Amino acid sequence: MLQIDISDHIATLTLDRESRRNALCEEMVHAFATALESFRAVGVRCVVLRACAGCKVWSAGHDIEELPAAGLDPLAWRDPLRKLVREIETFPAPIIAMIEGSVWGGACETAFACDLIVAARDATFAATPARLNVPYNVGGLLTFLNAANLRLAKEMLFTAAPIPAERLCSLGIINHVTDAADLDDATYAMARRIAANAPLSISVMKEQLRILAGAHTMSPEDFERIQGLRRVVYNSQDYAEGIRAFKEKRKPVFRGE
Template structure:
């Protein structure tokens, strides 16, 4: 599912399941989380999360075939993607997402949960829950809101259309755009620079920033309202239709109920 490599204080996790376009299945997510745990044990000071060089699809996002067909929350607390996002955010060292190719669905949130993002000019990002009538949870939406202006987050989530890396760089959502022939050297030079700085200082600042980014006040009534809105989607006929259409490789027929 993945390959890993440690060079000095820099660790690399490479998504390596091209048969399913690096979809974030439970097996692949478990492998990434295990690699992060090993990196922590080995005292890696900076990690790079990437796909194989030259791929057309960095990750196809959530493995829709693993989602329940209806009646159950598809993106609950124990969902593999939620687990992965928490581990990326809690990893004690910075994680750089090195992006070639297109990033779909839940993989967009995965990338945005990393600390820094470097992409090629050809890379693009498409947040696709609306294509499958999949509800998003509060923590997932906050990942988008912490990375992007609300109007850009709405455009990504409402249209489900790809946005090029060059545009996201101009808006400060991506740190750098580098040519395909230069992106490895650029990213690993940055990783080595980070690894050469004080690791305890960086680890503490990362945790402080994580806490501050999540410091959004919400009343119990508002939280219950948001959860209730999610149930409107995953109990709907449209949700079941979206999952069936994906599995049957056809365009879904949404009716808004």
């Protein structure tokens, strides 16, 4: 499910699950974590996370086949997507998301969790939990808020509409947009520049920025309120309907129940 390559202190992780549109499953996340651990051991200074060249879908997001039945938290702390985001955020070297094609659902959060994003001009990003009636947890929403301003985060999450990479770049959410033919060159030029700098300094600054980005005060009462709101969704009839509709390849009929 992953292709791995290391050259000149730069590692490349290529999503290679074309049969499932690179959907993020537990097995892939385990392989991802194992790869990152091996990168630590050999002193990798920058990682490029990409899909196979010429792909139409960079990743379809969380593998819906692994979402639990109604009544269970679909995005709990041990969920593969949560683990993947934590692995990206806590890896000591910068991770660049190299994006071509469309990015769906939890793959948006995965890309936003990366330190830098370089995208093809025709790439799009769609946050799709509202299409399935899946609630986001606090960590997932914070990833969006750290990447995007509040109004854009709301637009993405409420409409589930694809947002062009050029628009996200103009708002500072993507670092660079380039023609698809130049995507490799632009991404690896950035990776080489990072790898040429002091790795310890970069590692320390990345961890400092991670801690500062998560330094949001929240009372225990507010946290319980947020958790309670999520349970309203994943205990609902609409949650089961969203999962059924996706598997049956039809439009869901949501009743707000």
